[in-house]
Amino acid sequence: MRPNVVLFGDSITQESFRSGGWGASLADTYSRKADVVLRGYGGYNTRWALFLLHHLFPLGSTKPPVATTIFLGANDAALAGRTSERQHVPVEEYKENLRKIVRHLKECSPTMLIVLITPPPIDEEGRMEYARETYGEKAMTLPERTNETTGVYAKGCIELAGELGVRSINLWSKMQETDGWQKKYLRDGLHLTAEGNAVVFEEVVKVFKEAWLDASEMPYDFPHHSEIDGKNPEKAFQQKCL
Numbered sequence: 001m002r003p004n005v006v007l008f009g010d011s012i013t014q015e016s017f018r019s020g021g022w023g024a025s026l027a028d029t030y031s032r033k034a035d036v037v038l039r040g041y042g043g044y045n046t047r048w049a050l051f052l053l054h055h056l057f058p059l060g061s062t063k064p065p066v067a068t069t070i071f072l073g074a075n076d077a078a079l080a081g082r083t084s085e086r087q088h089v090p091v092e093e094y095k096e097n098l099r100k101i102v103r104h105l106k107e108c109s110p111t112m113l114i115v116l117i118t119p120p121p122i123d124e125e126g127r128m129e130y131a132r133e134t135y136g137e138k139a140m141t142l143p144e145r146t147n148e149t150t151g152v153y154a155k156g157c158i159e160l161a162g163e164l165g166v167r168s169i170n171l172w173s174k175m176q177e178t179d180g181w182q183k184k185y186l187r188d189g190l191h192l193t194a195e196g197n198a199v200v201f202e203e204v205v206k207v208f209k210e211a212w213l214d215a216s217e218m219p220y221d222f223p224h225h226s227e228i229d230g231k232n233p234e235k236a237f238q239q240k241c242l
Helices: 011-017 022-029 046-056 091-108 124-138 147-164 171-175 181-185 194-210 234-241
Strands: 004-009 035-040 067-071 113-117 167-169
Touching: 004 011, 004 022, 004 046, 011 022, 011 035, 011 067, 011 194, 022 035, 022 194, 046 091, 067 091, 091 113, 091 147, 113 147, 113 194, 124 181, 147 167, 147 171, 167 194, 171 194, 181 194
Parallel strands: 004 035, 004 067, 067 113, 113 167
Antiparallel strands: none
């Protein structure tokens, strides 16, 4: 049976199976070697994600994921008192919620590879432009997220990963290493362009390889067609299927 790799997160994960998405690229990389399972929930913060844990990752499962990415925080970092206040979660609660998620996953499987991903940076002007184009005169007059505040959540995510001994990706910092990241990586000041998705994909694959989940070293679930003898096909399947 192929192992499962679960992508757990908000809309940036939910959209990742679109054409050019980081999840779709990951599924292609692990094709016939692992099943990449999408569990992205647009608009969710860590507080709401906790309600899903026992449904998505049931304790006592005979086949827990071999790896899970946890990509949450972009909505937690929405500012109190602004238009997305309903999604806001204070940073200390955000860290505690991530802690609960990681602990639950470790209880599901002590050997699971867990990767925390910080929210991406925020292009505040890009968010304002998107609001004006979408809502016209009803658009917000102040950004509902700021890059500075999101950076605080990113820092908390990385600190927690170190404390809990799990892998992490500082996407907030990584993207800002590139000039013009605002338009290159973000299509609306928050969600990812094709180039932004490529960054996430490359970083996830890098972490997986540094751990023990290198696709190039994993076996196919069933024989490659070149291994099948046209006159005696049964031989190739004896070890895998019998």
